[in-house]
Amino acid sequence: MKHVSILGSTGSIGTQALDVIAANSDKYKVAALAAYQNEKLLAEQIDYFKPPIAVLVDKQAADRMVRSYKGQTKIVAGEEGLLEAATCNQADTVLTSLVGFAGLNPTIAAIKAKKNIALANKETLVAAGQLVMSLAKENNVNIYPVDSEHCAIFQCLQGDESKHIKRIILTASGGPFRGRTAVELENVTIEDCLRHPNWSMGRKITIDSATLANKGLEVIEAKWLFGVDYNMIDVCVHPQSIIHSMVEFIDSSVIAQMGMPDMRLPIQYALSYPERVASNFPRLDFTTLSALTFENPDTDNFPALKLAYMAGETGGTLPCVFNAANEIAVYAFLNSEIAFLDIAKVIRYTMENHVLIANPDLEQIHAADKSARQYALLVVKDLTKM
Numbered sequence: 487m488k489h490v491s492i493l494g495s496t497g498s499i500g501t502q503a504l505d506v507i508a509a510n511s512d513k514y515k516v517a518a519l520a521a522y523q524n525e526k527l528l529a530e531q532i533d534y535f536k537p538p539i540a541v542l543v544d545k546q547a548a549d550r551m552v553r554s555y556k557g558q559t560k561i562v563a564g565e566e567g568l569l570e571a572a573t574c575n576q577a578d579t580v581l582t583s584l585v586g587f588a589g590l591n592p593t594i595a596a597i598k599a600k601k602n603i604a605l606a607n608k609e610t611l612v613a614a615g616q617l618v619m620s621l622a623k624e625n626n627v628n629i630y631p632v633d634s635e636h637c638a639i640f641q642c643l644q645g646d647e648s649k650h651i652k653r654i655i656l657t658a659s660g661g662p663f664r665g666r667t668a669v670e671l672e673n674v675t676i677e678d679c680l681r682h683p684n685w686s687m688g689r690k691i692t693i694d695s696a697t698l699a700n701k702g703l704e705v706i707e708a709k710w711l712f713g714v715d716y717n718m719i720d721v722c723v724h725p726q727s728i729i730h731s732m733v734e735f736i737d738s739s740v741i742a743q744m745g746m747p748d749m750r751l752p753i754q755y756a757l758s759y760p761e762r763v764a765s766n767f768p769r770l771d772f773t774t775l776s777a778l779t780f781e782n783p784d785t786d787n788f789p790a791l792k793l794a795y796m797a798g799e800t801g802g803t804l805p806c807v808f809n810a811a812n813e814i815a816v817y818a819f820l821n822s823e824i825a826f827l828d829i830a831k832v833i834r835y836t837m838e839n840h841v842l843i844a845n846p847d848l849e850q851i852h853a854a855d856k857s858a859r860q861y862a863l864l865v866v867k868d869l870t871k872m
């Protein structure tokens with residue numbers, strides 16, 4: 487039996503993880519649930535899964551829940567609650583399915599408490615990959631990728647030494663605007679961006695997919711998870727999202743992992759590894775697949791991917807700055823403050839303004855995140871005036 491703390495239980499990954507756990511109650515038990523403010527859904531999850539601990543980071547929402555809740559679960563508020571859920575004795579595994587840089591501290595706390603990590607929160611490795619991977623090694627903790635591409639690569643590598651990798655090929659859907667020019671991207675709406683062709687996900691990652699910043703974050707995530715150089719990570723646009731990623735080995739053999747686009751599979755694999763668990767997830771029917779196609783990403787019209795490579799190759803605090811600026815820009819776009827094409831501009835200007843620290847410690851990473859957010863907000867303000 488694995489005991490899982492779910493940070494971000496009310497989100498897209500969190501709810502699908504709970505579907506997997508409910509379908510396999512002989513294998514998994516919920517140790518803790520944590521959300522930001524969605525008290526209604528969290529209350530339903532508490533009723534069903536009866537975890538020892540539940541957290542609402544928003545203190546007012548947590549206060550309301552404490553006043554109305556009559557059951558056995560301990561309700562905790564705030565960032566401290568998140569850390570308690572990440573480190574509680576009842577858990578052996580922590581699923582990091584909260585969104586953004588907020589995932590970093592609880593992930594580090596979980597690693598220090600020797601919990602295995604099922605990692606959906608890619609922003610953690612983007613902001614602090616070196617530090618998090620070293621801590622995991624020091625504490626003898628495994629990090630199992632949940633992100634579909636990284637889970638695919640992890641599956642492709644089973645039984646093979648990483649030294650045999652020639653390159654990793656991350657597949658990308660290309661998002662809802664694949665093939666469009668910058669002029670055609672000028673006036674796209676929030677609703678257009680939120681219409682991902684293949685995946686139903688949270689709002690932030692869906693915008694990231696539309697700008698290709700998601701693929702940029704994933705390139706950096708792959709560097710840290712698989713210990714490869716950036717020149718060994720390629721991105722290939724595959725609009726059908728059936729091949730979730732590939733590994734080419736030194737003998738030119740290529741192994742791909744395929745499946746219908748359904749996040750329950752990588753979530754379940756990350757929880758069940760090294761076992762495979764039977765499922766009723768939709769199956770691939772090759773007779774109805776008309777074509778699997780591939781093309782190069784368009785980094786001229788979608789520059790966020792190029793900026794991510796630049797940030798990753800430079801290293802130090804720059805990937806953290808890329809991530810911080812992107813978070814500010816995405817939420818500014820979702821608040822109708824800036825246009826779609828401004829997202830990459832906010833990232834670029836914030837990166838250009840940054841004074842690099844080559845080997846940052848955690849405090850320096852937090853400082854870089856904070857100052858990048860402040861600068862990115864100024865850029866947003868300037869762009870809003872235009």
Ligand SMILES: NC(=O)C1=CN([C@@H]2O[C@H](COP(=O)(O)OP(=O)(O)OC[C@H]3O[C@@H](n4cnc5c(N)ncnc54)[C@H](OP(=O)(O)O)[C@@H]3O)[C@@H](O)[C@H]2O)C=CC1
Nearest residue numbers: 494495496497498499521522523524584588606607687688
């Ligand atoms: N969705 C997907 O298919 C995939 C997602 N990922 C990654 O997984 C992560 C989660 O994505 P997704 O599920 O789509 O996101 P959602 O926006 O759907 O869910 C986010 C979850 O995190 C909680 N949350 C948000 N902010 C905080 C915070 N500051 N502290 C604590 N909890 C917080 C939310 O709580 P509340 O509901 O109360 O606001 C919610 O439970 C992201 O890093 C994303 O990049 C990776 C691959 C695929």
Ligand SMILES: CC(=O)[C@@H](O)[C@H](O)COP(=O)(O)O
Nearest residue numbers: 633634658659660661695700
């Ligand atoms: C499901 C998943 O892992 C997402 O990160 C997905 O990859 C987004 O699709 P894009 O390829 O469009 O970024």
Ligand SMILES: [Mn+2]
Nearest residue numbers: 633634635704
């Ligand atoms: Mn992905």
